[in-house]
Amino acid sequence: MIDSFSETLILDRIYWYLAIPFTVLLVIQLIATFAGLGGEMDFEIGDSDIDIDIDITEEGDSKSGLQYFTVRNFIAFFAVFGWSGITFSHAGLGQFTTILLSTVLGTAILLIVSGLFYSISKLAHNGTMNIQKAKGATGEVYLPIPPGKKGVGKVSITFQDSLRELDAMTDEEEIIPRGTMVVVTDIVSSSVLLVEKLNRRND
Template sequence: MEWFKDFGALEWTYFVIACVGTVLLIVQVILMLIGAGDGGPDFDTDTDGDGAFDSHTDTGLSLFSVKGLTAFFAIGGWTGLVMLTSLVSPAISIPVSVVAGLAAYIIVWFAIRMMLRLQEDGTANYGSAVGKTATVYVSVPPAREGRGKVTLVLQGRYTEADAVTDDKERIPVDTQVTVVQSLGDVFVVARKEEKDGQ
């Protein structure tokens, strides 16, 4: 306990900042391990309710996050305290501790960003629908004069998407079509050929 005996105001400040930052960082790590720390205070949800089961969730990761701030205070606090107790002058230890804290902040931000990229991407790959059978949900106007809608199972989930056709006649509701091309999130469809009549 002699270590604390020689603490001045600056050392105590660094010690308190480092302890608070470390405790908060440990709590966040425990919450992440048990699954309670996945979301953040800025939580955005968008769900499509037209019978489709696809939804999008955005955790709102920004450069300013609680995890980054706790890393900044924990690493910066301990760096400053160790430097001051090693008799490094405050003129050097303060800037070095701030730089160490900023480095920890950026590393945590980058690590979280990389982990979020590793999570399953909920967006559908519309290009994988080419060649699949779909059902017309809203009639598709002829010769790309407008858009209709089709439904199909894409990547294991029920999906509804806009559709156009090059056919010369309107494709009515409940008609089976084949996706012949994907133009972003719009499908080019054609009537499915009847095999039994040919």
């Protein structure tokens, strides 16, 4: 019985350790998004840059799809998982039931947040943005861009006085990695840019 009580205390600590920091990060992310900053949250540990973002847009597709496995969505998941775990645990539910219900709620919120940010992104694309004005603008690669127009990556770029995250393709023969500075050379579609490395144009 003592072992069971100890395990419950350990789980409670884990729930608190997840709930508080991830809630703070979630609030910051929401404020940044609605303030027009958008984008994902990146974390740097020493010289290594950790980025958890899997774009599930189909290769060659010119439209952004829902992105489930992103840093933003994991923040929402763990925030809800932590608080629901605390709630169910204090309500006297068993460990397995608490973990199961917390996981279900966290997953539900993850899906809701994905849909919310997807809707915000579509509104931005369909609103006052004139993508033609992005020609000649410079930005930074956020998701690696496949070579030879064989796929779509993402770039963070500023034009019309706003920082935007848009899909991008390239004619270059090598993949353009994350963090590379690029320049927009043309517009592929209403939501996809054609870019090349900035240092290539300067050569």
